[in-house]
Amino acid sequence: MTEIIAPTGDTAALAPVRKAARESEPPPTEKIGALRWLRRNLFNSPLNSALTIVAFVLVAYWGVSFVEWGILDAVWYTTDHNVCRQAAGACWAVIAEKHRPMLFGVYPYDEHWRLIVALVVYLATVTLTLTPYCWKRSILIPLWIAALAVMGTMLWGGVFGLTYVDSGQWGGLPLTMVLFTGTVVVGFPISILLALGRRSRLPAVKAISVTLIESMRGVPLITILFFAVNVFPLFLPEGMEIDKMLRVVVGMAIFFACYQAEVIRGGLQAIPRGQYEAAEALGLGYWRMTYKIVLPQALRICLPGIVNHIIAALKNTSFVLIIGLFDILTATTAVMQDPLWRRFFVEAYLFVAAVYFIFCFALSKYSQQVERWLNEGRRF
Amino acid sequence: MTRQSAARKPETTEAVIRLSDVNKWYGEFQALKDINLTIKRGERVVVCGPSGSGKSTMIRCINRLEEHQRGTIVVDGIELTDNLKNIEAIRSEVGMVFQSFNLFPHLRVIDNLTLAPMWVRKMPKKEAETLAMEYLERVRIPEQAYKFPGQLSGGQQQRVAIARALCMQPKIMLFDEPTSALDPEMIKEVLDVMIELAESGMTMIVVTHEMGFAKTVADTMVFMDAGEIVEVAPPSIFFEAPKSDRTKLFLSQILTH
Ligand SMILES: Nc1ncnc2c1ncn2[C@@H]1O[C@H](COP(=O)(O)OP(=O)(O)OP(=O)(O)O)[C@@H](O)[C@H]1O
Numbered sequence: 120m121t122e123i124i125a126p127t128g129d130t131a132a133l134a135p136v137r138k139a140a141r142e143s144e145p146p147p148t149e150k151i152g153a154l155r156w157l158r159r160n161l162f163n164s165p166l167n168s169a170l171t172i173v174a175f176v177l178v179a180y181w182g183v184s185f186v187e188w189g190i191l192d193a194v195w196y197t198t199d200h201n202v203c204r205q206a207a208g209a210c211w212a213v214i215a216e217k218h219r220p221m222l223f224g225v226y227p228y229d230e231h232w233r234l235i236v237a238l239v240v241y242l243a244t245v246t247l248t249l250t251p252y253c254w255k256r257s258i259l260i261p262l263w264i265a266a267l268a269v270m271g272t273m274l275w276g277g278v279f280g281l282t283y284v285d286s287g288q289w290g291g292l293p294l295t296m297v298l299f300t301g302t303v304v305v306g307f308p309i310s311i312l313l314a315l316g317r318r319s320r321l322p323a324v325k326a327i328s329v330t331l332i333e334s335m336r337g338v339p340l341i342t343i344l345f346f347a348v349n350v351f352p353l354f355l356p357e358g359m360e361i362d363k364m365l366r367v368v369v370g371m372a373i374f375f376a377c378y379q380a381e382v383i384r385g386g387l388q389a390i391p392r393g394q395y396e397a398a399e400a401l402g403l404g405y406w407r408m409t410y411k412i413v414l415p416q417a418l419r420i421c422l423p424g425i426v427n428h429i430i431a432a433l434k435n436t437s438f439v440l441i442i443g444l445f446d447i448l449t450a451t452t453a454v455m456q457d458p459l460w461r462r463f464f465v466e467a468y469l470f471v472a473a474v475y476f477i478f479c480f481a482l483s484k485y486s487q488q489v490e491r492w493l494n495e496g497r498r499f
Numbered sequence: 500m501t502r503q504s505a506a507r508k509p510e511t512t513e514a515v516i517r518l519s520d521v522n523k524w525y526g527e528f529q530a531l532k533d534i535n536l537t538i539k540r541g542e543r544v545v546v547c548g549p550s551g552s553g554k555s556t557m558i559r560c561i562n563r564l565e566e567h568q569r570g571t572i573v574v575d576g577i578e579l580t581d582n583l584k585n586i587e588a589i590r591s592e593v594g595m596v597f598q599s600f601n602l603f604p605h606l607r608v609i610d611n612l613t614l615a616p617m618w619v620r621k622m623p624k625k626e627a628e629t630l631a632m633e634y635l636e637r638v639r640i641p642e643q644a645y646k647f648p649g650q651l652s653g654g655q656q657q658r659v660a661i662a663r664a665l666c667m668q669p670k671i672m673l674f675d676e677p678t679s680a681l682d683p684e685m686i687k688e689v690l691d692v693m694i695e696l697a698e699s700g701m702t703m704i705v706v707t708h709e710m711g712f713a714k715t716v717a718d719t720m721v722f723m724d725a726g727e728i729v730e731v732a733p734p735s736i737f738f739e740a741p742k743s744d745r746t747k748l749f750l751s752q753i754l755t756h
């Protein structure tokens with residue numbers, strides 16, 4: 120594209136003028152040695168050099184002590200707590216010893232296999248649901264009907280010769296998953312309606328949305344759970360009873376929805392007026408415009424914020440401890456009351472942390488993948 | 500192409516748009532003052548006037564993107580009132596092209612075009628896609644059908660926007676400064692498409708400063724200033740012998756550069 124620079128001197132006038140556009144060259148490949156990389160990224164100023172050294176020393180110090188404690192001196196397996204007491208390092212054996220009540224809570228011990236089946240079905244269903252190939256009604260609807268039927272049968276039992284287990288006895292990881300999934304599945308549509316409602320031109324709709332969002336955001340989740348479990352039943356007509364698990368899920372879902380609504384509202388505000396006008400000018404009505412034009416754009420703008428709250432919702436499930444449900448964290452706390460193993464609670468909590476981390480990390484990785492899909496071939 | 504292949508016949512007397520004593524306020528500010536205008540089927544009207552004179556406001560009242568507060572607007576026999584059904588009916592008969600294109604960035608070009616036919620007209624997907632390709636060919640960019648709007652040039656985007664409006668097979672097309680956001684070399688490609696559309700007999704109201712275009716296609720020139728219609732005349736008279744001093748001043752300013 121650039122012209123050849125004519126050589127100076129007598130030949131300048133004779134130099135041929137290049138007509139055709141210059142062929143483009145491949146970009147220069149940068150070969151940077153390790154040393155050069157270090158210089159450029161870690162030691163490029165006195166301050167950075169100092170920070171690098173300090174950080175390196177700290178990481179090395181903690182890293183070495185963690186490796187000593189967690190690996191070199193650790194007890195990996197024993198059924199005898201005394202072995203652990205004598206060891207200088209971590210007692211990972213506590214996980215082998217206690218993982219059943221930690222993962223499954225107070226659910227009857229002999230029925231734990233049912234929870235494993237339910238968990239496997241759950242993870243498989245969620246994985247399939249998140250795969251674009253399966254985003255067809257003809258796959259998703261039967262899939263979820265079948266999955267819910269299997270999971271319900273496994274958790275409650277009472278049919279096919281399975282003993283009945285009340286939802287009050289559910290616990291551990293399956294309980295965490297039920298609460299989390301219920302919260303997001305019930306709460307997300309509500310959050311969209313609340314976000315739209317808050318921007319509505321209809322005064323009544325707007326007032327209801329604002330009131331609900333502001334009042335729910337103003338109280339702690341624990342208060343809402345307490346209400347759902349202890350106060351709400353007092354308002355029900357005589358003889359009517361709503362499952363405690365359902366009340367808890369709905370309470371958590373509304374709490375989740377009120378936060379999520381504000382995130383989504385942020386996305387809605389970012390949609391230019393011209394988009395609404397173009398949709399209206401084509402004759403699209405409010406709901407169709409919202410569904411086809413506004414929401415797809417708004418949700419993708421605020422996807423990071425949405426995922427943020429979904430991850431928070433997963434961890435918020437641990438609040439059910441105050442209403443006597445044993446999610447994975449509460450179950451662990453209860454299990455670690457065992458005087459023989461009590462002193463190894465750190466290892467037990469690290470295990471629970473790892474379980475939470477796996478799920479949260481998977482969620483955040485998945486959301487990054489979604490962003491990549493959304494950005495394919497598009498620029499604004 | 501499909502419907503309006505007949506030659507131009509602005510002589511038909513049937514009025515498709517009638518604005519009578521239309522007034523509009525933005526808060527305290529009066530943007531339209533007693534607007535009276537009748538547009539016949541197949542007529543091509545070019546609206547011009549200084550910035551802020553109410554041109555956009557007037558044509559946006561025709562498909563109710565803005566609400567007028569006094570007077571009546573009748574489009575294709577339907578009066579614009581608060582009745583939502585009427586508004587949606589009118590909007591599906593009136594296409595609009597905006598200065599800033601307003602394509603839907605999350606949809607491919609073809610989906611931009613098929614959206615309204617499928618969801619407003621309930622046209623089957625296959626049929627809507629055939630129709631969309633037909634109009635993309637008409638605006639000469641069928642090869643862009645599977646790209647996203649962000650991947651097109653401004654001129655191409657505006658032509659997609661025109662095709663999108665035409666896919667609803669409207670009776671009337673409104674253009675609000677369709678070339679003002681374009682680089683000079685792209686203006687012509689858009690104007691060419693509009694000239695072709697005008698030749699096919701479409702009823703058009705075009706707000707534009709492109710006086711060359713106006714001279715070529717307009718049946719009627721409308722000059723607005725300060726919320727009023729100052730002059731309505733065929734282009735031969737409008738450009739050669741305008742009556743109002745305000746029109747003369749405006750024309751001298753716009754034609755000298
Ligand atoms: N939403 C609004 N709120 C308040 N005032 C407005 C609004 N829209 C337009 N106006 C005012 O109304 C007047 C007419 O605006 P309009 O957009 O119709 O002008 P225009 O003739 O299209 O001008 P331009 O050539 O700059 O597009 C202007 O003075 C403008 O400031």
Ligand SMILES: [Mg+2]
Pocket residue numbers: 554555556675676
């Ligand atoms: Mg304007």
